[in-house]
Amino acid sequence: MLKYLIEKEFKQIIRNKFLPKMIIVFPVIVLLVLPFAANFEIKNINLSILDNSHSTYSLRLINKVVSSGYFRTTNISDNYSDALKSVELDKSDIILEIPAGFEKEIINDKITKVMISANTVNGTKGGLGSAYLSGIIYDFSNEIKNKIAVTGKRPDLNFEIVTQYRHNPNLKYSNFMVPALMVMMLGIICGFLPALNIVNEKENGTIEQMNVTPVKKFQFILSKLIPYWVIGFIVLNNTFLIAWLVYDLTPAGSLLTIYTIASVFVLSYSGFGLVISNYAKTIQQAMFMMFFFQITFILISGLYTPINSMPQWAQFISQFSPLKYLIISMRSVYLKGSNLSQLLTPFISLIGFAVFFNTWAVISYRKKGN
Amino acid sequence: MGQFFVFIKKEFYHIFRDRWTMIILLILPVIMLTLFGFAITTEVKNTKLGVFDPSKDIATRSIIQRLQANEYFILKKFISNPDRIEDEFQRGEVGLIIVFPEKFYENLLHTGEGQIQLITDGSDPNNAITLTNYATNIVASYQQELNKTAVIPYQIVPEIKLLYNPRLKGAYNFVPGIMGMILMLICAMMTSVAIAREKEKGTMELLLVSPMKPLVVILSKVVPYFFVSIINLATILLLSVYVLEVPVTGSLFWLIIISLIYIFLSLALGILISSLVNSQVVALLISGAVLMMPVLLLSGMIFPVESMPYLLQLLSNAVPARWFIMAIKKLMIKGLDVTSIYKELIILGSMAFFFIVVSLKTFKNRL
Amino acid sequence: MQVIEAENLTKRFGKFTAVDSISFDVKEGEIFGFLGANGAGKTTAMRMLCGLIKPTSGQGIVAGYDIKKQSENVKANIGYMSQRFSIYEDLKVWENLRLFAGIYGIPNRKINDRIDELLKRLGFESEKDTLVKSLPLGWKQKLAFLVAIVHEPKVVFLDEPTGGVDPASRRQFWELIYEATDRGITVFVTTHYMEEAEYCNRVSIMVDGRIEAMDSPRNLKNKFEAESMDEVFHKLARKSTRTGD
Numbered sequence: 001m002l003k004y005l006i007e008k009e010f011k012q013i014i015r016n017k018f019l020p021k022m023i024i025v026f027p028v029i030v031l032l033v034l035p036f037a038a039n040f041e042i043k044n045i046n047l048s049i050l051d052n053s054h055s056t057y058s059l060r061l062i063n064k065v066v067s068s069g070y071f072r073t074t075n076i077s078d079n080y081s082d083a084l085k086s087v088e089l090d091k092s093d094i095i096l097e098i099p100a101g102f103e104k105e106i107i108n109d110k111i112t113k114v115m116i117s118a119n120t121v122n123g124t125k126g127g128l129g130s131a132y133l134s135g136i137i138y139d140f141s142n143e144i145k146n147k148i149a150v151t152g153k154r155p156d157l158n159f160e161i162v163t164q165y166r167h168n169p170n171l172k173y174s175n176f177m178v179p180a181l182m183v184m185m186l187g188i189i190c191g192f193l194p195a196l197n198i199v200n201e202k203e204n205g206t207i208e209q210m211n212v213t214p215v216k217k218f219q220f221i222l223s224k225l226i227p228y229w230v231i232g233f234i235v236l237n238n239t240f241l242i243a244w245l246v247y248d249l250t251p252a253g254s255l256l257t258i259y260t261i262a263s264v265f266v267l268s269y270s271g272f273g274l275v276i277s278n279y280a281k282t283i284q285q286a287m288f289m290m291f292f293f294q295i296t297f298i299l300i301s302g303l304y305t306p307i308n309s310m311p312q313w314a315q316f317i318s319q320f321s322p323l324k325y326l327i328i329s330m331r332s333v334y335l336k337g338s339n340l341s342q343l344l345t346p347f348i349s350l351i352g353f354a355v356f357f358n359t360w361a362v363i364s365y366r367k368k369g370n
Numbered sequence: 371m372g373q374f375f376v377f378i379k380k381e382f383y384h385i386f387r388d389r390w391t392m393i394i395l396l397i398l399p400v401i402m403l404t405l406f407g408f409a410i411t412t413e414v415k416n417t418k419l420g421v422f423d424p425s426k427d428i429a430t431r432s433i434i435q436r437l438q439a440n441e442y443f444i445l446k447k448f449i450s451n452p453d454r455i456e457d458e459f460q461r462g463e464v465g466l467i468i469v470f471p472e473k474f475y476e477n478l479l480h481t482g483e484g485q486i487q488l489i490t491d492g493s494d495p496n497n498a499i500t501l502t503n504y505a506t507n508i509v510a511s512y513q514q515e516l517n518k519t520a521v522i523p524y525q526i527v528p529e530i531k532l533l534y535n536p537r538l539k540g541a542y543n544f545v546p547g548i549m550g551m552i553l554m555l556i557c558a559m560m561t562s563v564a565i566a567r568e569k570e571k572g573t574m575e576l577l578l579v580s581p582m583k584p585l586v587v588i589l590s591k592v593v594p595y596f597f598v599s600i601i602n603l604a605t606i607l608l609l610s611v612y613v614l615e616v617p618v619t620g621s622l623f624w625l626i627i628i629s630l631i632y633i634f635l636s637l638a639l640g641i642l643i644s645s646l647v648n649s650q651v652v653a654l655l656i657s658g659a660v661l662m663m664p665v666l667l668l669s670g671m672i673f674p675v676e677s678m679p680y681l682l683q684l685l686s687n688a689v690p691a692r693w694f695i696m697a698i699k700k701l702m703i704k705g706l707d708v709t710s711i712y713k714e715l716i717i718l719g720s721m722a723f724f725f726i727v728v729s730l731k732t733f734k735n736r737l
Numbered sequence: 738m739q740v741i742e743a744e745n746l747t748k749r750f751g752k753f754t755a756v757d758s759i760s761f762d763v764k765e766g767e768i769f770g771f772l773g774a775n776g777a778g779k780t781t782a783m784r785m786l787c788g789l790i791k792p793t794s795g796q797g798i799v800a801g802y803d804i805k806k807q808s809e810n811v812k813a814n815i816g817y818m819s820q821r822f823s824i825y826e827d828l829k830v831w832e833n834l835r836l837f838a839g840i841y842g843i844p845n846r847k848i849n850d851r852i853d854e855l856l857k858r859l860g861f862e863s864e865k866d867t868l869v870k871s872l873p874l875g876w877k878q879k880l881a882f883l884v885a886i887v888h889e890p891k892v893v894f895l896d897e898p899t900g901g902v903d904p905a906s907r908r909q910f911w912e913l914i915y916e917a918t919d920r921g922i923t924v925f926v927t928t929h930y931m932e933e934a935e936y937c938n939r940v941s942i943m944v945d946g947r948i949e950a951m952d953s954p955r956n957l958k959n960k961f962e963a964e965s966m967d968e969v970f971h972k973l974a975r976k977s978t979r980t981g982d
Contacts, residue, residue: 004840007835011827011828012825016827209817209824211789212787212815212817212819368791
């Protein structure tokens with residue numbers, strides 16, 4: 001009996017003008033575009049320079065800042081209000097103001113200051129930008145120390161700090177984002193499609209014909225679940241391919257680990273979609289509920305921002321996002337080469353979700369009205 | 371005109387009877403604002419710290435204590451064997467491991483040199499850089515304390531002034547983005563699905579053969595969503611001012627004007643999509659892929675447009691939300707006046723005009 | 738032998754009593770017409786008998802099984818064609834038949850023969866590979882009927898099966914019904930076309946949730962001194978206090 005139901009689901013999906021294209025094309029496009037757009041690497045910070053000193057030192061400093069690669073000069077002003085104006089108009093993000101006595105103070109007093117005013121409407125950008133800038137200024141002061149400070153005494157006790165970045169030594173941001181975006185695509189497709197499926201049968205009235213047959217509830221749900229499971233594999237393989245071809249990213253660990261965990265994830269997430277579909281009366285309703293949960297799940301999954309930095313209550317909610325567990329696993333396997341035994345916690349959590357949501361989906365599918 | 375109101379009443383009835391959608395419509399902005407305002411932060415805090423310390427002397431203990439005292443780090447565990455380091459990272463147990471050599475303090479006193487290794491999980495590059503910076507600063511401050519007597523010559527002290535958002539609150543950046551997203555969601559996505567539904571059910575034909583003008587039929591479908599979005603706009607503004615403490619420093623009047631333009635624009639997009647498709651699912655998928663994804667990704671809501679490759683920056687010009695968000699940021703947070711948003715006003719206004727004309731044209735031709 | 742037995746079957750939605758304590762029997766091989774104005778409670782009564790909704794009170798036995806306790810057994814032995822056209826529009830004709838044949842447990846090797854036989858009966862072989870959505874409504878209804886009897890059920894429930902088509906199509910549809918009864922399938926049909934009522938062996942007329950009259954069309958016409966079933970119906974329907982939905 002199950003065979004015929006599954007056959008029917010596949011025929012319906014394949015015959016749809018839109019769905020097969022979307023299943024293939026959408027993840028590909030998103031993976032091609034998103035890692036470039038979803039980029040927290042701060043580059044091209046627009047700098048407004050206000051140099052009141054006009055001295056050799058100030059020029060050297062400006063030169064150093066510009067040649068660092070993070071900044072580009074978009075505005076040079078004589079007074080602060082002009083500089084501020086350029087920030088207001090979004091022409092520049094940061095003002096670097098060098099005081100008139102800059103050179104004199106360095107040589108005579110060995111200490112001087114510069115003023116940095118950063119636009120922090122986007123806190124990340126403003127914060128990181130001003131941190132980079134201070135870093136460069138700090139380096140600059142070290143340079144002059146080494147060059148002209150013949151009398152400078154080395155500190156007595158010196159720490160040598162060696163830093164090592166494991167798993168992503170070149171600190172490529174796409175290495176971090178791509179595995180997580182693969183999960184997001186999997187979640188969007190294997191979440192939205194089942195959520196729309198049963199409610200679509202309700203709106204078309206075809207569910208009525210099903211309900212009057214002796215088909216068992218779990219058979220019906222299973223017949224809805226299995227096609228999305230297969231689709232999940234297709235999506236996953238496509239994204240593997242893109243990650244490899246475009247981002248030169250292959251898993252450090254085993255593909256089998258990913259398949260194992262991802263297949264449980266798809267079951268849990270599609271089960272969740274079916275639950276929504278069971279409760280929704282209209283497609284609009286299903287879509288809206290799903291949108292609501294998807295966006296919440298994605299935002300608290302640690303996809304864009306670290307979970308550790310969230311307040312306690314948000315960390316608590318994040319435990320209920322199945323996405324979180326697959327994102328952790330995917331990143332670990334891809335970048336660190338973790339194996340299944342090291343990822344038992346997320347794996348077991350996902351099994352729990354899969355059992356919970358699918359049981360719920362079977363229970364909430366009502367063959368019989370009141 | 372009387373008929374028009376009868377129709378609008380019918381549509382309102384449709385929406386309000388659907389209690390769940392209504393509840394979600396009204397609380398979605400609240401949840402999103404709360405999440406973005408409080409939970410979603412790019413700050414790096416509470417990183418789990420692992421320590422390999424074979425010396426266990428006064429210096430290593432002081433350094434560990436300093437790291438621990440900081441809000442950035444939580445001491446998770448002492449690692450007994452350096453071979454375990456890889457495993458700790460693979461399990462995701464720690465984000466940073468500090469490795470001391472043997473006889474750290476003894477060697478430091480003898481030779482004046484002490485080596486400390488900071489190993490981070492580089493998976494998240496920004497996180498990794500920030501963490502090593504924090505840790506380096508903390509270790510350096512301890513070094514300075516040890517060398518109290520030594521003078522460090524030639525200092526340029528940067529004085530940093532953070533404009534507009536001195537506490538670096540994420541909400542300042544997100545509130546305009548959420549406005550752009552929610553309004554697009556309700557106006558464009560909901561409208562397109564609602565109209566597609568009538569087409570799918572065949573009831574649209576019934577309405578169109580009635581003596582009502584097609585324009586009136588469409589307008590009556592759109593009016594309720596217009597009202598809902600006005601309510602959402604008000605909710606977002608009230609919440610951001612009173613809960614998230616994001617002030618409206620600029621002109622409220624122009625803030626509302628530009629929001630209205632954006633709402634009309636979104637409604638027109640919704641009508642356009644619905645006249646091109648025949649089923650709800652397709653309407654939904656198209657508005658999701660063509661409208662929502664760009665709003666989330668290319669509008670500058672989460673990711674700064676300037677960091678994107680040139681091609682994407684070009685593309686983002688076509689995303690209405692980008693201009694809307696820019697204008698809102700200027701009006702709300704920077705407190706500028708209307709002269710600063712002429713460009714956005716003109717762009718959004720012409721986009722709105724264009725799409726309203728196109729959507730009405732296609733609607734007539736299609737039906 | 739009775740295929741359907743209903744005793745004081747009642748369905749209330751909140752304060753509204755949709756079906757008010759109806760009792761009747763349907764014999765094997767009979768065509769039983771279930772008549773009534775819109776909103777009289779026909780569809781609700783039928784949905785209770787099919788196990789789609791639970792009765793508030795009363796008893797019902799369909800094909801030998803209790804509709805309250807054994808609704809899944811009931812479902813295995815009945816066919817149902819709903820008022821809303823409800824077979825899969827995005828599947829082909831034979832795919833719909835195959836799907837439901839499979840669901841009702843017809844063995845795989847027999848399915849193809851069964852489909853061919855049904856299509857032949859309908860004179861529909863040429864449309865085997867047509868998508869349902871491109872069929873005219875009259876054909877869709879016939880196909881829905883075939884779907885409902887694909888497993889040779891004991892009884893088939895038809896809810897206004899001929900709504901919205903011309904009289905010629907309606908007559909063709911009734912030929913299919915007669916053919917089914919020839920093979921021993923009991924037919925339970927709701928309609929509001931009174932000329933169709935004449936085709937039934939027995940009819941019941943529902944007004945405001947109650948059965949007001951039940952007999953063969955001829956006896957009813959005699960009893961109400963009416964020329965046609967239409968007249969019978971109008972005489973009874975005058976009592977109604979409900980407005981149609």
